[in-house]
Amino acid sequence: MLPFPGAPGGFGSCDHPSAVAAITNPDPNDNEKGDGMKVPAWNPAIEFMEREALERQQLASLRKTLEWALETSFYRRRLTEVGLTHPEDLASLRDLRNLPFTTKEDLRAAYPDGLLAVDREQVVRLHTSSGTTGMPTVIYHTQGDIDRWTELVARCIVATGATARDVFQNMTGYGLFTGGLGLHYGAERVGMLVIPASSGNTGRQLQLMKHFQTTVLHATPSYLLHLHSALAEEDVAREQLGLRKAFIGAEPHSEQTRHKIETLFGIKAYNSYGLSEMNGPGVAFECEHQAGLHLWEDAFILEVIDPQTGQTLPEEETGEIVMTTLQRRATPLLRYRTRDLSRLVGGHCPCGRTHRRVARILGRSDDMLIVNGVNVFPSQIEGALMKMPEVGTNYLIQLEKRGALDRLVVKAEIRAHLFAGDRETLSALRGRISERLRSAILVKPVVELREPGSLPVSEGKAQRVVDLRPAF
Numbered sequence: 001m002l003p004f005p006g007a008p009g010g011f012g013s014c015d016h017p018s019a020v021a022a023i024t025n026p027d028p029n030d031n032e033k034g035d036g037m038k039v040p041a042w043n044p045a046i047e048f049m050e051r052e053a054l055e056r057q058q059l060a061s062l063r064k065t066l067e068w069a070l071e072t073s074f075y076r077r078r079l080t081e082v083g084l085t086h087p088e089d090l091a092s093l094r095d096l097r098n099l100p101f102t103t104k105e106d107l108r109a110a111y112p113d114g115l116l117a118v119d120r121e122q123v124v125r126l127h128t129s130s131g132t133t134g135m136p137t138v139i140y141h142t143q144g145d146i147d148r149w150t151e152l153v154a155r156c157i158v159a160t161g162a163t164a165r166d167v168f169q170n171m172t173g174y175g176l177f178t179g180g181l182g183l184h185y186g187a188e189r190v191g192m193l194v195i196p197a198s199s200g201n202t203g204r205q206l207q208l209m210k211h212f213q214t215t216v217l218h219a220t221p222s223y224l225l226h227l228h229s230a231l232a233e234e235d236v237a238r239e240q241l242g243l244r245k246a247f248i249g250a251e252p253h254s255e256q257t258r259h260k261i262e263t264l265f266g267i268k269a270y271n272s273y274g275l276s277e278m279n280g281p282g283v284a285f286e287c288e289h290q291a292g293l294h295l296w297e298d299a300f301i302l303e304v305i306d307p308q309t310g311q312t313l314p315e316e317e318t319g320e321i322v323m324t325t326l327q328r329r330a331t332p333l334l335r336y337r338t339r340d341l342s343r344l345v346g347g348h349c350p351c352g353r354t355h356r357r358v359a360r361i362l363g364r365s366d367d368m369l370i371v372n373g374v375n376v377f378p379s380q381i382e383g384a385l386m387k388m389p390e391v392g393t394n395y396l397i398q399l400e401k402r403g404a405l406d407r408l409v410v411k412a413e414i415r416a417h418l419f420a421g422d423r424e425t426l427s428a429l430r431g432r433i434s435e436r437l438r439s440a441i442l443v444k445p446v447v448e449l450r451e452p453g454s455l456p457v458s459e460g461k462a463q464r465v466v467d468l469r470p471a472f
């Protein structure tokens, strides 16, 4: 039987999800915790909304999203196949589980405008993926979509304790990549002084930081580690800078890497998760408590599924993140399989926000390496390396074939002074790193020690893995 036999629904009369917000939570200053403390928040009415009201709003927004999706030929066909022809066929949020997934391949097949749900004249911007591994994907935005995305990013920024008094240097690429423009608009809306530095040109980044006393940075974690090495080379002491915070994201990184960034710069670093299919940055962000990333549930529904069976998993169980947009007019997406692996965090955040949290992303299901039959995530290697004080800020994982067997080579930059030591000391260090990695990943790698600055650095997302094994 089809899961949607035309169930009657109580579809409300709101034109847009934000209209529901105004009705369900009339007090925009309701951000006081029990202890009388005011929590910094951009939109307290939404961020501290009662769960029940939030879920009512989600259902109304989801039905609206279905209405928009049914305007595309792609979803009309897909939804009709499961018996859903009217938004009101969806009786509850739980019914979302009966809808089919949308995959990256679907987006590629629909390129360039098979998923566009509005007239082209209503679109003000598009972002595409690089398309380096196949056909690109495209996401369109109306002016309303851009405004709502900007609001989500503003919430993220304020949740970290950053304010209009901060000087914000945006070190991620401007252009089709969403990191630059996404954070830029949010930071301007908060009222920060924004330096649109974009990525790369480390010398100029340092100059800008010094001249304008930048207080908040936005970059990939790997670029921040590189930036720190450049600071050391240029003899710039961190006390000469006014840095307080960094927003780090766009690539997997471990708690140890965050810790390293915080210690090296003497700042707080907040994890930022997003993907272009869900606008870009502004999907989930850590608040001041750094206890998981708050997901803006008025804008997205996040499910965690078993990637093999497709079944939705309970809170705290790790699986693949699947996301549905709730507010995007131009390109609504239903149950998009991100391939990112994480879990929903149970319990309440001390900040009092009611929106649920997602744990640090472990990596992508397609990032997983199989080394002689053992599953290894690059993030496990990174975590083990960054825990060791002797290890510097860059590393590279290489996979080779030796006869029938795989060989895992880990090239790690180590602190410069260690090269002044004798051969035995270096050899002992190599052994220690190899042993640490073996206990973390259950595979003993060949470790190569490298001088600082000798491994390639990327200005955007780091390329950590080189797989030289033949395809067959």
Ligand code: DLL
Residues within 6 Å of the ligand: 172, 177, 178, 179, 180, 248, 249, 250, 251, 252, 253, 271, 272, 273, 274, 275, 276, 277, 280, 281, 282, 338, 340, 361, 363, 364
């Ligand atoms: O990387 C959007 C973004 C920009 C997020 C700036 C945060 C900051 P894409 O280029 O489409 O969009 O890549 C999305 O990057 O599916 C994850 O695999 C990975 N990713 C993004 N943020 C994190 C994070 C942007 N905090 C893909 N931790 C996602 C781990 C992340 N992986």
